[in-house]
Amino acid sequence: MTDAAHGAREEQFAPSEAAVSPLQAVLSGLRQPIVLILLLIAFFTTISGKPLDGFLMLTVATLLVWDAARTRLGYLQVRAPSAARAPVPPARRRRLLVGVSWVSAGLIYAGIVGSFKRYSWPATAAVVALGCLMVAIGWQGPLRDRAQLTGNALRRVWLWAVVLVAGGLWELSSLLQQPHLTTDSYAHPTISALTDPLLASHPGRSLALGGWLLIGWFLAGR
Amino acid sequence: MNSHKATILGYLLVLAAGVALQIKALTRPDRFPSLGRVFTHVMQSRTGRVGIFVAWAWIGLHFFAK
Numbered sequence: 001m002t003d004a005a006h007g008a009r010e011e012q013f014a015p016s017e018a019a020v021s022p023l024q025a026v027l028s029g030l031r032q033p034i035v036l037i038l039l040l041i042a043f044f045t046t047i048s049g050k051p052l053d054g055f056l057m058l059t060v061a062t063l064l065v066w067d068a069a070r071t072r073l074g075y076l077q078v079r080a081p082s083a084a085r086a087p088v089p090p091a092r093r094r095r096l097l098v099g100v101s102w103v104s105a106g107l108i109y110a111g112i113v114g115s116f117k118r119y120s121w122p123a124t125a126a127v128v129a130l131g132c133l134m135v136a137i138g139w140q141g142p143l144r145d146r147a148q149l150t151g152n153a154l155r156r157v158w159l160w161a162v163v164l165v166a167g168g169l170w171e172l173s174s175l176l177q178q179p180h181l182t183t184d185s186y187a188h189p190t191i192s193a194l195t196d197p198l199l200a201s202h203p204g205r206s207l208a209l210g211g212w213l214l215i216g217w218f219l220a221g222r
Numbered sequence: 223m224n225s226h227k228a229t230i231l232g233y234l235l236v237l238a239a240g241v242a243l244q245i246k247a248l249t250r251p252d253r254f255p256s257l258g259r260v261f262t263h264v265m266q267s268r269t270g271r272v273g274i275f276v277a278w279a280w281i282g283l284h285f286f287a288k
Contacts (some may be wrong), residue, residue, distance in 0.1 A: 034273035041280065053283045060276050064269055113286070124287040131279030138275035139268065146262045153255040159243055160260045167236040174229055187225035191233065192284065199285060212282050219278055222262045222271075 020072055029068030035061050048181045052124070060135060106213045114206030118199055134216055142222065 020028075029035060038061035046054030109126070116123035149157065175181065177188040184193040198204040223231070240257070247256035255263070265271040 032269050034269045038276060052288055053280060060272060064272060118286055119288050127282040127286045131282055135272060135275045135279060138271045149255055149259050149263045152253045156254050157260055157263065160257060163236060163240045163243060170232045170236060188229050189226065216278055219261060219274060222265045
């Protein structure tokens with residue numbers, strides 16, 4: 001990782017020099033865009049009949065505010081960049097073994113969890129457990145250092161924001177044109193409604209879970 | 223074209239825009255960021271990293287959990 005990147009990270013987590021009150025520290029945590037987004041998701045998923053989703057989003061938002069407030073108040077140490085965190089390339093054979101193990105575990109997970117009915121307690125427990133585990137891993141920090149975006153590429157990040165926001169707004173417009181938040185519309189299908197036929201069968205669910213795991217794998221490597 | 227097809231076309235257009243941008247980023251990495259590099263950039267901070275993982279977890283919850 002570059003010195004500039006280390007500097008940016010330290011700046012982000014560094015406690016403020018000026019003394020702040022606990023209320024100011026909490027408010028600074030609440031002002032983080034991701035916290036606001038999580039709170040909005042918690043609200044909308046709860047009123048859409050998914051209270052467990054809402055509860056989990058609210059829990060993570062609260063933990064982020066707590067973490068930011070403690071950092072602002074200086075209770076948490078800023079993690080200094082450490083040479084010990086530099087990835088040590090594993091031997092090729094070991095890397096292959098680890099890769100095969102992860103792929104096998106993913107296939108077994110997708111096969112078993114895909115056999116459960118959607119919205120059943122076993123499926124819920126399996127997805128919640130893995131989701132919480134990944135969030136906990138994410139909390140610890142990046143698993144490996146990556147090159148930073150700079151120059152023109154950095155200035156054009158907004159292009160992806162446009163694509164993602166456009167997709168989100170299109171989905172939201174379909175959702176709001178349903179007869180009810182929990183009732184699908186044929187004329188204005190959401191992505192959930194479009195994927196229902198795929199997720200009705202065991203192979204379809206396993207395939208979708210495999211895709212979800214692959215995305216998680218991709219994110220864990222960021 | 224009825225509303226059903228128009229809605230699906232909207233999703234496909236967004237998907238096509240994402241694919242086109244990714245291809246552009248892979249061919250001109252100095253000028254355009256790939257989706258992977260954008261995620262890496264966002265996930266440099268704890269809130270960004272946790273937020274992205276929560277979004278990922280939420281997708282699983284939304285499609286499979288109660």
